[in-house]
Amino acid sequence: AQTVTQSQPEMSVQEAETVTLSCTYDTSESDYYLFWYKQPPSRQMILVIRQEAYKQQNATENRFSVNFQKAAKSFSLKISDSQLGDAAMYFCAYRSPRAGNNRKLIWGLGTSLAVNP
């Protein structure tokens, strides 16, 4: 079974600085999807970035980028120029490419990010 591990329960960063959140996963599948979700105090889950395992290029969305190391099964999230609005829980998630019920996400425990002004 697949597992996702986030080893940093809490992180903090100064406004405008850069922070990296760690995520490792375990799977025997060769193709899969990886996601970072943000959950602000409103508790609405927001997709931050996604990565297809077959793509070697690291995904980037504005200030958010990932370092995807497939062999090491590592999927870290880098937030550049941190803003106060980035303060939230961040969850790493894995999804099999298969259809139906197997589209469920496997979640890490989350990292609580604080942004200090």
Add this chain to the structure above:
Amino acid sequence: GAVVSQHPSWVICKSGTSVKIECRSLDFQATTMFWYRQFPKQSLMLMATSNEGSKATYEQGVEKDKFLINHASLTLSTLTVTSAHPEDSSFYICSAPSTGREQYFGPGTRLTVT
């Protein structure tokens, strides 16, 4: 992007009563929806997978008779917490995968059982 709504956003009920939570995909059809439970500052715990036109698939340890799931149409799934007790108080979230890779999440329902 696609929108998933949940209703109600917050509900308070008395112990022993039942409460129904609705999850709707507003602009796409969802043959599958997922129901999660989340405690404060914790991760999402998958409770069950709701399948349109068939029985839901429950995760191990989730009581099927307590958490009734009905996927009545391609845009609506409901979660009914039967005979609710204070320990059922939690934040419940639904999600629906699109035809692509993404899942879209509802805003969640806060259930308080007194």
